[in-house]
Amino acid sequence: MASANRARGAAAALLSAALVLGTPAVALADPPSPTPSPSVTATPKPDPAVRALAERIVALQRVAETTGETAQKAGEKAHDAKxxxxxxQQALEQAQAAADEAAATALVSKTRASAVAAQLARTNMGTLPLDLLLNGRTAQGVLGGLSTTSQLSVQSQLLFDQAQADQAEAERLRGVAEDKATAAKTASDKAAKAYAAAKKEAASAKQDVEAALAEQRALLGASEDPDAVCGDVGSSPVGACLPSDDAASQGGSVGSRVVRFAMSQIGKPYVFGAAGPSSYDCSGLTLTAYAKAGISIGIHSATAQYRKAAAQGDLVPMKDAKPGDLLFYTDGGGDMYHVTIYAGNGLMIEAPYPGSTVRQAPVRTGDLVGSAAHFG
Known part of the structure; x- marks a missing residue:
């Protein structure tokens, strides 16, 4: 019995240490205080090893949050760069088509001018081009005093000259478009590599947290206990830990439909560039949730969705945010690195970062934009 009491005391000490240290921003609700074992008459002093483990979990969770946020920002930048x-690339293809068309027109004009010149040569009027060259006269200048055949020759020459000029300009524009496409491709590749590196670092940090949590659960020996699960530092929250009075759970408004759909996606993995049905990134979740409610909010980009709301006059102060509204996060500069769905009661639904899943969490105020997007 003494051995069992000591084991229960160690479990209570571990859980108490985790709760005293505080849950990081990713936790969905403050965990309930554990009920002491009837056989324990006093709160035992936390074991140093237990406390050290709890401290390590908190530190690792913060690293995971930081690296996850970095990956999230890199992912949005990669989205926009792509x-x-x-x-x-589309502009280059259009410029190339224009250049090809201009070249074809120049070739036709050249062929026509050559044919007319040959005809003039056969009719003893082949000196016209020479006159244009030696006397410095323009084709337009001699056009009025020439016969119909000669006029045809000058007109052909004019068409050829203009076609050549158009071709040169089209080639110049093609070159400009090619330079822009090359620069954009380089930037996109760079952003993609940065995202891949950030995602790898975030995944590594998440693995460190999971390993520490596994160690904690092994010491607790009671991971099936709801109190232990809710109090487990950095663990995935469960429905029992969340407030139940969600204002968006009833009704048929756009906001309620958006929240209900997003809630139904909780637990699905974060995958960059995904918009369902089996995985999502942050803007993919919001895009699909609103699409299911029959509302278009722009393209697959947090920044683009914010700008669309701003352009349409759909931004509202945070104090007026309703369930279903979009919340945006930025580190400055006008670009958004994250977007979530406000669920009411101070909670939001999000696809947070690589290695995580769609979840419900308290609204974080750090980097939060002062306006929410109220579509529909």
Missing amino acids: AAADDA
Whole structure:
């Protein structure tokens, strides 16, 4: 019995240490205080090893949050850079088509001018081009005093000259478009590599947290206990830990439909560039949730969704945010690195970062933009 009491005391000490240290920003609700074992008459002094483990979990969780946020920002930048590269490539293809068309027109005009010149040569009027060259007269200047055949020759020459000029300009524009496309592709590749590196670092940090949590659960020996799960530093929250009076759980408004859909996706993995049905990134979740409610909020980009709301006059002060509204996060400069769905009661639904899953969490105020997007 003494051995069992000591084991229960150690478990209570571990859980108490984790709660005293505080849950990081990712936890969804303050965990309930554990009920002491009837056989324990006084709160035992935390074991140094237990406390050290709890401290290590908190520190690792903070690293995981930081690296996850970094990966999230890098992912949004990669999104935007890829879109810019695609636009530049499309512009290059259009410029190339214009250059090809101009070249074809120049070739036709050259062929026509050559044919007319040959005809003039056969009719003893082949001195016209020489006159244009030696006397410095323009084709337009001699056009009025020439016969119909001669006029045809000058007109052909004019068409050829203009076609050559158009071709040169088209080639110049093609060159400009090619330079822009190359620069955009380079930037996109760089952003993609930065995202891959950040994602790898975030995944490594998450593995460190999971290993420490596994060690904690082994010491607790009671991971099936709801109190232990809710109090487990950095663990995935469960529904029992969340407030139940969600204002968006009833009704048929756009906001309620958005929240209900997003809630149904909780637990699905974060995958960069994904918009369902089995995985999401942050802007993919918001895009699909609103699409399911019959509302278009722009493209697959947190920044683009914010700008669309701003352009449409759909931004509202945070104090007026309703369930279903979008919340945005930025580190300055006008670009958004994260977007979430406000769920009411101070909670939001988000696809947070690589290695995580769609979840419900308290609204974080750090980097939070002062306006929410109220679509529909």
